[in-house]
Amino acid sequence: MLKSDSRPGARCWLISIALGLAVAAHAATPEFEIEIRNHLFEPDVLVIPAHTKVKLIVFNRDPTPEEFESFELNREKVIMGGSKAIIFIGPLPPGEYPFFGEFNPATALGRIVVQDDGDAG
Template identity: 40%
Template sequence: MRFPRIFAASLLAFVTATAAVAAHAADLPTFKLEMADGKLSPARIEVPAGQRFKIEVRNTGKGAVEFESVQLRKEKVLAPGAESFVVIAPQSPGEYKFFDDFHQQAQGVIVAK
């Protein structure tokens, strides 16, 4: 009977940790980004320097999109109509480029101030 207790304890720890991460992400400064068939809105996002933040990404286009930033080491693929988010670690003041990897003309910048 020891296995069910260990499994239950492990499951409880996992659920608690997942809920804690989700709750913490909800408290972050949040910015919205809409991606649609090679267009970004807004193409410039100003964020606080030295602080974690969240970007909520929504694909309103007819094809897949990919939020990608080489400098920030983030990428997220979204199907048409999908929504998701990325959490970015604290950044020094400066500009950080991002783009839609499926539509190379869609270029944006995150400005940490």
């Protein structure tokens, strides 16, 4: 299954290198929003559908910068104070994927719960 999935990915990559263009279909990507406020993620649990790429928009409402980071999601992005960041996630198999704010790891903690479509509420 993984093998058949990997092929279009590789081809897309080649095309994007060749044309220098983004080829992903943005329109179909579901969007989710998370806020950082007082070094907290709000909500701190986000449920997203399995095997689907999603667009995560993180608003940093604090004056201080924050770095959205997740080893499990392989994502890392600095978000300056008072600005928003767009991070694409997935597609992912079902499971729990913790993320944290690297600059405030004591409080800025959350997790993304990936569920199969039937379970996702």
